[in-house]
Amino acid sequence: MTSNYNFAFLDENTKRMLRRALLKAVAIPGYQVPFGSREMPLPYGWGTGGIQLTAALLGPDDVLKVIDQGADDTTNAVNIRRFFARVAGVTTTERTTEASVIQTRHRIPETPLREDQILVFQVPEPEPLRTLEPREAETRTLHALADYGLMHVKLYEDIAQYGHIATSYDYPVLVDGRFLTSPSPIPKFDNPKLDHSPALMLFGAGREKRLYAIPPYTQVESLAFEDHPFEIQRWEHQCELCGADESYLDEVIVDDRGSRMFVCSDTDYCGQRRAEQAA
Amino acid sequence: MSALLQVRGLSHHYGQRIGCQDVSFDLHPGELLCIVGESGSGKSTLLKAAAAQLIPSSGSVRYHQRDGAWLDLGELSEADRRRLAREEWGFVTQNPRDGLRLNVSAGANVAERLMALGMRNYSQLRDIARGWLERVEIDPSRIDDAPTAFSGGMQQRLQIARTLVTQPRLVFMDEPTAGLDVSVQARILDLLRRLVNELGLAAVMVTHDLAVARLLAARTMVMQGGRVVETGLTDQILDDPQHPYTQLLVSSVLTT
Numbered sequence: 001m002t003s004n005y006n007f008a009f010l011d012e013n014t015k016r017m018l019r020r021a022l023l024k025a026v027a028i029p030g031y032q033v034p035f036g037s038r039e040m041p042l043p044y045g046w047g048t049g050g051i052q053l054t055a056a057l058l059g060p061d062d063v064l065k066v067i068d069q070g071a072d073d074t075t076n077a078v079n080i081r082r083f084f085a086r087v088a089g090v091t092t093t094e095r096t097t098e099a100s101v102i103q104t105r106h107r108i109p110e111t112p113l114r115e116d117q118i119l120v121f122q123v124p125e126p127e128p129l130r131t132l133e134p135r136e137a138e139t140r141t142l143h144a145l146a147d148y149g150l151m152h153v154k155l156y157e158d159i160a161q162y163g164h165i166a167t168s169y170d171y172p173v174l175v176d177g178r179f180l181t182s183p184s185p186i187p188k189f190d191n192p193k194l195d196h197s198p199a200l201m202l203f204g205a206g207r208e209k210r211l212y213a214i215p216p217y218t219q220v221e222s223l224a225f226e227d228h229p230f231e232i233q234r235w236e237h238q239c240e241l242c243g244a245d246e247s248y249l250d251e252v253i254v255d256d257r258g259s260r261m262f263v264c265s266d267t268d269y270c271g272q273r274r275a276e277q278a279a
Numbered sequence: 280m281s282a283l284l285q286v287r288g289l290s291h292h293y294g295q296r297i298g299c300q301d302v303s304f305d306l307h308p309g310e311l312l313c314i315v316g317e318s319g320s321g322k323s324t325l326l327k328a329a330a331a332q333l334i335p336s337s338g339s340v341r342y343h344q345r346d347g348a349w350l351d352l353g354e355l356s357e358a359d360r361r362r363l364a365r366e367e368w369g370f371v372t373q374n375p376r377d378g379l380r381l382n383v384s385a386g387a388n389v390a391e392r393l394m395a396l397g398m399r400n401y402s403q404l405r406d407i408a409r410g411w412l413e414r415v416e417i418d419p420s421r422i423d424d425a426p427t428a429f430s431g432g433m434q435q436r437l438q439i440a441r442t443l444v445t446q447p448r449l450v451f452m453d454e455p456t457a458g459l460d461v462s463v464q465a466r467i468l469d470l471l472r473r474l475v476n477e478l479g480l481a482a483v484m485v486t487h488d489l490a491v492a493r494l495l496a497a498r499t500m501v502m503q504g505g506r507v508v509e510t511g512l513t514d515q516i517l518d519d520p521q522h523p524y525t526q527l528l529v530s531s532v533l534t535t
Contacts, residue, residue: 132380145358149395153380156387156394159401160423225401 008055008088014038018056018211022202025213030175031143032126037209047080047105048206050122054103057118057202058084063091065099070107070248070265077105096268106169108190110247110269113199115216121184123205126212128172128182148180151223159228168233174221175214183220189232189248194220237262242273281343283308283449283481284329289338291324297505298324301338304500304510308448311475311482313492313513315528316502322485323453325502329483330370330451331360345448365395369442373454375434378441379426385412385437386422392445411440415470432463436470443474452484456491468494489532493517501525 006012014036021035040048058064064084068077072094080103081092093099096111103120113119129139132150142150151172158166171188175181183194184203194201194214201214214220224230238245240261247269249262264270282305291298299321306312314322328335331352340352345367355363364370372378379388389408390398398404409419415436417429426434435455442450455471456464472495475482486492492499492513499513501522509522520526 141357145361147361147395149391149397152394152399153383153387153391156390156401156404157383160384160386160405224399226399227401 005087007060008058008084009041010038010052010055014052015056018052021211022053022056022213025202025211026200026215028179029215029218030179030181030212032210032212034209035211037206040206041083042079044207045124047076047103047122049204049208049211050103050105050120050206051080051083051204052206053120053202053204053211054080054084054101055088057101057120058088058090060088060090062100063093063098065093065096065102065268066104067102067107067109067266067268068105070109070250071267073267094268095272106185106187107248107265108186108193110244110264110266111272113193113197115198117199119197119199119201121186121201121203123182123184123203123210124207125170126182126203126205126208126210128170128180143179146178148174151180152225155223155225155228159225165224165228165230171230172223174223176218177221179212180223181212181214187233187248188222188230191220191222191230192232196220235262239264239270242270242277244270244273282306283310283343284483285339285341285343285349286329287339287341289325289328289335289340291321291328291333291335297321299328299502300505302502302507303338304507306449306481306483308481309479310498311484311496313496313499314483314485314502315487315489315492315499317487317528320502321505322487322502324505326451326453326483326485330368331355331363332370342449365392366445367448369445369447369450371438371442371450371452371455373457375426375431375438378438379434381426383425384423385417385426385429388426388437388441389444392441396445407444411444412437414474415440416466432459432467435459435463435467439467439470439474443478443480446478446480448480450480450482452482454486455484456486456488464491471495489517489528501528 017036021033025033040051066077066081068074084090085092096109101118105122127139129150132154133139155165169187170182170185171191173181173183196217198216200216204211222230235249239249241263244264247264247266250265251260251262253260284306287303289302290300302325316322327333329340342350342352344350386408389411390404393404409422412419412422417433417436426437456467496513499516500507501509503524509516509525517529520529
């Protein structure tokens with residue numbers, strides 16, 4: 001641990017500000033709370049929002065896991081994990097079951113989460129209506145009045161163009177029957193895991209200076225039409241490494257002759273399954 | 280029969296300049312009122328104030344709701360104003376690009392207000408959108424085309440379909456035919472006349488074109504410099520104008 005920094009990099013007043021905002025976010029599920037986003041030692045878009053939330057949450061006894069697209073060994077995950085190991089001295093892990101705080105980009109782990117775990121999402125664009133309504137004052141008014149017909153215009157366009165709802169990630173959800181919320185760019189495969197999750201889910205957008213929360217056991221509904229219900233992705237393949245047929249699969253090109261294989265995107269889940277099969 | 284919209288002593292000032300001054304009128308269900316006058320005479324200001332899009336400096340606008348209660352638009356909350364605009368009113372702008380959502384298809388434009396009202400059945404939305412495109416004489420097979428691929432006249436007809444799809448009780452129109460060539464204008468006016476009769480809706484229409492008033496409106500109000508100078512039955516005003524300005528306006532219509 002580097003002693004030149006305050007514990008977990010941020011100063012205590014900043015952490016207090018973040019915790020206050022987080023308490024408000026938990027009290028109003030899905031509501032985007034503004035916060036004073038700080039300059040972090042990595043660029044916007046690399047997870048500054050998630051890192052600030054994690055810094056405000058971590059205590060000396062926490063065990064941290066960081067994933068990027070489901071994997072523990074990608075650049076973003078490795079660097080953020082090493083960052084907190086250095087500035088907070090916390091134990092890090094790649095095992096989902098051992099972690100108390102999991103910072104994630106683009107996935108929710110396959111292994112079911114527990115009540116004593118917190119999932120922190122990195123969010124590039126917290127406003128689900130942004131592509132349809134560029135004015136911030138207007139989107140805030142729409143949230144205030146729960147006037148969400150606009151979101152269905154996007155889903156309508158999907159069906160009109162592709163015959164089905166083609167939005168496959170960052171699929172809009174209604175939290176606690178009230179706030180329209182972006183689940184961050186997780187695949188819609190993971191949306192059902194948000195609903196009544198035992199773990200606390202926190203979302204941080206550093207560049208946009210917004211954070212929001214889905215508290216444990218909160219109803220999270222993915223938007224859809226009556227005759228085009230919400231559906232998650234399915235594969236005709238199994239994971240070629242562990243044989244899983246219920247996990248989110250990545251298609252990997254393995255040579256320059258078009259050969260490809262499907263493997264679990266969640267590396268920890270895949271590794272655990274293989275270890276069990278070997279035993 | 281009681282009025283639908285009651286405007287009393289409405290004035291609006293832009294700083295020192297007068298937008299409109301002391302305007303009063305009643306609009307009854309099923310009635311189409313035309314407001315005519317030259318540019319800068321306060322027609323659009325009056326329309327926006329009546330449609331609660333701007334807060335007037337003084338005067339009152341009252342609206343008779345579906346449930347029979349009178350609503351004072353000056354005391355309306357933002358939520359109620361939007362609910363009215365969404366459920367009971369429609370607004371057709373002069374430039375269809377202001378009233379349409381240009382980055383989504385024609386079908387989505389028509390269906391948007393229905394989705395805002397909570398309709399969540401895709402095929403039903405689709406059927407209604409197709410029906411309305413047909414009603415405004417747009418080929419239903421173009422339902423998935425972007426409005427940017429439409430001509431100006433088609434865009435205006437699309438905007439009319441988008442506004443009328445929820446069957447509003449009251450429609451505000453700000454020069455819906457200005458900027459279109461004469462033959463397209465005629466088709467749109469024809470269409471409007473038919474739809475107004477079919478749906479029995481009340482409308483306030485702003486125009487600088489007396490022929491439009493003659494064709495559509497039972498009653499006409501003539502404005503000059505922010506004030507109403509003459510008001511009455513359209514035929515009466517056009518055939519026997521009393522006020523010097525109205526006389527000038529009528530005599531300056533080109534005839535061939």
